[in-house]
Amino acid sequence: AQKITQTQPGMFVQEKEAVTLDCTYDTSDPSYGLFWYKQPSSGEMIFLIYQGSYDQQNATEGRYSLNFQKARKSANLVISASQLGDSAMYFCAMRGTGNQFYFGTGTSLTVIP
């Protein structure tokens, strides 16, 4: 069965510090994509970063990086140098060869000044 698990309902981080948001997944598909989305309090869903299952290197996009550990089936999001604007809900998602998306329940991040 395909499944995404985010075990941290809420996280706090000091401004300018780094934070890791956990995501584990379960799939039997040989090819899949892993995604992170940000949902600020305004409500829109913003794409942050993508990692393909065959990618050898961890994905990076500015202050966002994805710590991909295939054997552990984990795809943790690392945000470096946190900013107040990073306070939001973060969703991990996976898409396999069946093309359906699977979302985690999200992690609420609060950046403390």
Next chain:
Amino acid sequence: NAGVTQTPKFQVLKTGQSMTLQCAQDMNHEYMSWYRQDPGMGLRLIHYSVGAGITDQGEVPNGYNVSRSTTEDFPLRLLSAAPSQTSVYFCASSYWGPGYGYTFGSGTRLTVV
């Protein structure tokens, strides 16, 4: 490039009324979906479509209908609104394949009284 356009942004309905949430994308995406987001429940798939003329049910289809007469449009119809359908609704679209993520609409906040 408009992306995914969802209308309306806000709607209040009385129990038993019907309405249609509109969704249009201009990126020639084959895959389109409707989700509802409730507090603590994450995103739940209502219906999806893999191309014009093809739709299928997701996790929570009851009380909703969809059609896909064109690649661009994917309206969601509430047949007889119930208070349990009070939620935030997102339309999303993507290309086919595990390497492609969703582009989301801005959401519709629906209240059924």
